[in-house]
Amino acid sequence: MLRGLTRNLRLATAALVTAAATLPAAAQEQGGEQPPQPVTVVTLQASDVTLTSTLPGRVAASGVAQVRPQVNGIITDRTFEEGAEVEQGEALYRIDPAVYEAAMAAAEASLAQAEATLSSAQRDADRQEELRQRNVASQQNLDDALAARDVAEASVKVAQANLLSAEIDLERTTIRAPISGSAGLSEVTKGALVTSGQSTALTTIRQLDPIYVDVTQSAAEMLRWRRSGQDVESEGNGLVTLTLADGETYEHTGRLAAAEPYVNEQTGVIVLRLEFPNPDQFLLPGMYVQVEMPQGTVEDAILAPQEGVTRDRRGRPVAMVVNAENAVESRQLTVQRDQGNAWVVTDGLAAGDRVIVAGLQKVSEGMTVSPQERTEAESEGAAPEAPAAEGAAEAPAQGAAEQGAAEAAPADTAETATE
Numbered sequence: 494m495l496r497g498l499t500r501n502l503r504l505a506t507a508a509l510v511t512a513a514a515t516l517p518a519a520a521q522e523q524g525g526e527q528p529p530q531p532v533t534v535v536t537l538q539a540s541d542v543t544l545t546s547t548l549p550g551r552v553a554a555s556g557v558a559q560v561r562p563q564v565n566g567i568i569t570d571r572t573f574e575e576g577a578e579v580e581q582g583e584a585l586y587r588i589d590p591a592v593y594e595a596a597m598a599a600a601e602a603s604l605a606q607a608e609a610t611l612s613s614a615q616r617d618a619d620r621q622e623e624l625r626q627r628n629v630a631s632q633q634n635l636d637d638a639l640a641a642r643d644v645a646e647a648s649v650k651v652a653q654a655n656l657l658s659a660e661i662d663l664e665r666t667t668i669r670a671p672i673s674g675s676a677g678l679s680e681v682t683k684g685a686l687v688t689s690g691q692s693t694a695l696t697t698i699r700q701l702d703p704i705y706v707d708v709t710q711s712a713a714e715m716l717r718w719r720r721s722g723q724d725v726e727s728e729g730n731g732l733v734t735l736t737l738a739d740g741e742t743y744e745h746t747g748r749l750a751a752a753e754p755y756v757n758e759q760t761g762v763i764v765l766r767l768e769f770p771n772p773d774q775f776l777l778p779g780m781y782v783q784v785e786m787p788q789g790t791v792e793d794a795i796l797a798p799q800e801g802v803t804r805d806r807r808g809r810p811v812a813m814v815v816n817a818e819n820a821v822e823s824r825q826l827t828v829q830r831d832q833g834n835a836w837v838v839t840d841g842l843a844a845g846d847r848v849i850v851a852g853l854q855k856v857s858e859g860m861t862v863s864p865q866e867r868t869e870a871e872s873e874g875a876a877p878e879a880p881a882a883e884g885a886a887e888a889p890a891q892g893a894a895e896q897g898a899a900e901a902a903p904a905d906t907a908e909t910a911t912e
Contacts, residue, residue, distance in 0.1 A: 529863040533851035534686060534815055535798055536866065539844035542794040542837055544830065545785045548726040550708035550767070552780040556700030558671045560585060562652040562687040563663050564593065575678050577669045586695060593666055597659035603870065606653035611645035618642040674700040675774070699778060703773040704749065705837040706735065708784050709762040733767055744780075745770045791808075795842045801850040802826065810836070813856060815847040815864045823858045 566724035567586035573585050621638040624630035670676070677697040681687060687695070691698050747769035754761055767784060769776065777781075797812060810826040827840035842848070847864055849856065857864055 494527055502792035529861050530855050531863045531865060532849045532856060533867050534847040534864040535801065535850050537795050537842055537844060537846050537848060539793045542791045542796060542832060543789060544788045546788050547745060548708040548710060548784045548785050548786055550706045550776050550782050552776050552782060553707050554701060554704050555705050555776045556674060559696045560668060560696050560698065560750060561691060562668060563665045563689050564588060565688045568681055568683055568685045568687060572682060573676055573680055575676060577676055578678045581670055581673045583670045584667050585670055585907045586887040588666040590666040593663040596664050599661040600656035604656050607648040607652040611649050614642040614645040617894060634752050670698055672698055674698040700881035701772040701779055703768050704776050706767045706769060706782060706784060707755045708765050708767065710765050712756045712761050712763055715763055717843055734785040735769060740779050789835060795838040796832060797838045797848060799834055799836055801848040802836055813849040814851055815862060819861055819864060821856050821858055821862055824907050842910055
C-alpha cells in the first residue's frame, strides 16, 4: 500500500509540472499579442565635420650636414661626443697642422719680400720723377721706374693672396660643425688619414627641432580638392596630428610647410612636407608615421554609426530609422566618406533621426519596435543586455522540469511492472 501511494504521488506531481509548462504557450497561441521587438538606437545630431585623411609618411631631419675634411692630413683629435648636441662653429676634429703652418710661414716670408721690393721700386720711381722734373733724367727712365713699381705692387697682392690661402688651409685643420644639431657616430678615429673632399663623411649632423614629416598624397585627391574650391595648403595649415608606429598619438600638432609642385610619373603622388616641433627629440629621422591631415569641412553633416549602416542588394548604403510612431523606416543614404567609426552622411538622414544600431536582424520595414537609446558604456564596446534574457532563462528551466517529469514516469512504469 505504501509503495502504491508513493507511485501515485509521483505521477500527480509530473502531471502538474507538465500542465504548468504548457499553459503559457497555449494561452499565447489562443490570442495573446507579441510585444514590440526591443532595439537599440542612436539619436543623430547635425554638425560641421572636418574631413581628414590618413596619409603614410617618414620622418626627416629639418637640416642635414655631412662633415668632410677640406684639407689632407692625419686626424690628431676628436673633440665631440657621438650623439651629443653640437653648436655651429664648434670644433669636431683636428688635423695635424705642421705642414700648413710651414706653408703659412713661407707665405708670410714671400709677402715680406714682395713688400720690400715694392718699397724699393717706389723710392726709385719717386727719384726718377724728381729728376725728370729738373730735366736731368729721360722720360724713358721714369717710365721704367713706374713700371717696376707697378710690378712690385702686383707681387705684393699675389703674396697676400698666397698668405690668405695658407691661413685658410691652416684654419681648416680644425674641422668645425657647419650647423647646430645632433652629431652622429664618427666614421674615423684618431690617427686616420683623411683627404680633401673624400666620399666618406667623418660624421653627420642632423637638426631635429623642428623636424619634418614627408607624406605622399594622391594626385586624384588633390584634383578633387581643387575642383571643390579647397586648397591643400590652406586646409593643411590646420591642426595636423601624428600617429606613431606603436599606435600612440604624438603630443604636438604640426602644419604644412611645403608641397612639392611635381607628380611622380610612376606612383602618381605628390610629396607634402609637414613641420612638427620636436623639443624632446622623440621623433627621429627614418621613423614611419601616419598623419591625420585636414582636407575640408562639411557643413551640417550627419555622423552615422557604422554599425547602423548596411548595404542593399545593389550595394547602396541604407539605414533603418525609428520614426515618431516607433515604426521602422528604411532610408537610402548618400555617404561621402568614413570618419573614424562613423560615416559622414550628407543626404538621407537628418538631425533627430533615431538609427537602429543593434537588433537589425530581427526587424523589418514597417514593424513596430521598442527603441532604447544606446548608453555610453555600449558605445565604448560593452555588450548590450538582451531584453528577453529573463524569459530565455525561464524556458530552459521549464524544459528541465518537463524532462525530469518524463524521466520520472518511465521509472514508475518500470516499478509497476516489477510489482
